[in-house]
Amino acid sequence: QVQLVQSGAEVKKPGASVKVSCKASGNIFTNYYLHWVRQAPGQGLEWMGIINPSGDRTTYAQKMQGRVTMTRDTSTSTVFMEVSSLRSEDTAVYYCARRDVRGAFDYWGQGTLVTVSS
Amino acid sequence: EIVLTQSPGTLSLSPGERATLSCRASQRVSSSYLGWYQQKPGQAPRLLMSDASSRATGIPDRFSGSGSGTDFTLTISRLEPEDFAVYYCQNYGSSPYTFGQGTKLEIK
Numbered sequence: 001q002v003q004l005v006q007s008g009a010e011v012k013k014p015g016a017s018v019k020v021s022c023k024a025s026g027n028i029f030t031n032y033y034l035h036w037v038r039q040a041p042g043q044g045l046e047w048m049g050i051i052n053p054s055g056d057r058t059t060y061a062q063k064m065q066g067r068v069t070m071t072r073d074t075s076t077s078t079v080f081m082e083v084s085s086l087r088s089e090d091t092a093v094y095y096c097a098r099r100d101v102r103g104a105f106d107y108w109g110q111g112t113l114v115t116v117s118s
Numbered sequence: 119e120i121v122l123t124q125s126p127g128t129l130s131l132s133p134g135e136r137a138t139l140s141c142r143a144s145q146r147v148s149s150s151y152l153g154w155y156q157q158k159p160g161q162a163p164r165l166l167m168s169d170a171s172s173r174a175t176g177i178p179d180r181f182s183g184s185g186s187g188t189d190f191t192l193t194i195s196r197l198e199p200e201d202f203a204v205y206y207c208q209n210y211g212s213s214p215y216t217f218g219q220g221t222k223l224e225i226k
Contacts, residue, residue, distance in 0.1 A: 044217055045217040105163070105165060
């Protein structure tokens with residue numbers, strides 16, 4: 001069974017940080033790039049960034065530069081995405097997604113709701 | 119950055135009808151690295167089409183994609199009840215990997 005399983009919902013105060021995990025099962029982790037995408041309530045999809053298979057290279061959306069960090073633990077087939085200095089506008093469902101050999105996003109996690117509220 | 123503009127914003131059709139969704143890019147999408155995704159309420163997006171016209175695994179053949187350069191189309195030949203959802207196009211050829219704003223396909 002091929003799956004990306006994400007950590008549970010989070011509620012954070014403005015200014016705090018949140019770290020979301022995405023664990024892969026099956027043969028879908030090794031040698032694949034992983035993306036993070038978010039979706040604010042009632043809105044469209046927003047690409048946040050990508051991490052390479054070995055975890056030593058990342059590319060972030062310009063909007064998130066300086067506030068997002070993506071890491072990878074190959075020993076546990078898990079990727080992490082941390083957003084710092086949270087604002088109310090960061091309230092969204094955050095998804096991890098695998099990049100297939102041609103570049104499309106073929107497997108998605110179930111999503112993690114992050115709510116930023118005072 | 120490639121900006122993708124989808125039209126129409128909402129499409130109201132009946133089961134059995136044909137749906138045509140459009141995606142226009144602000145600049146050429148390299149090597150037709152254009153994908154289409156379907157999203158139902160409360161669910162993650164699902165890959166329908168990659169490389170503009172290649173159906174993903176398990177996608178029925180009533181879905182077809184076409185186009186190149188800056189103009190792309192997703193066609194659903196005969197709508198089934200489960201096809202009513204939001205559809206997004208995406209550029210995955212060059213960073214940032216932008217999405218269109220989505221087309222909501224609703225039951226008329």
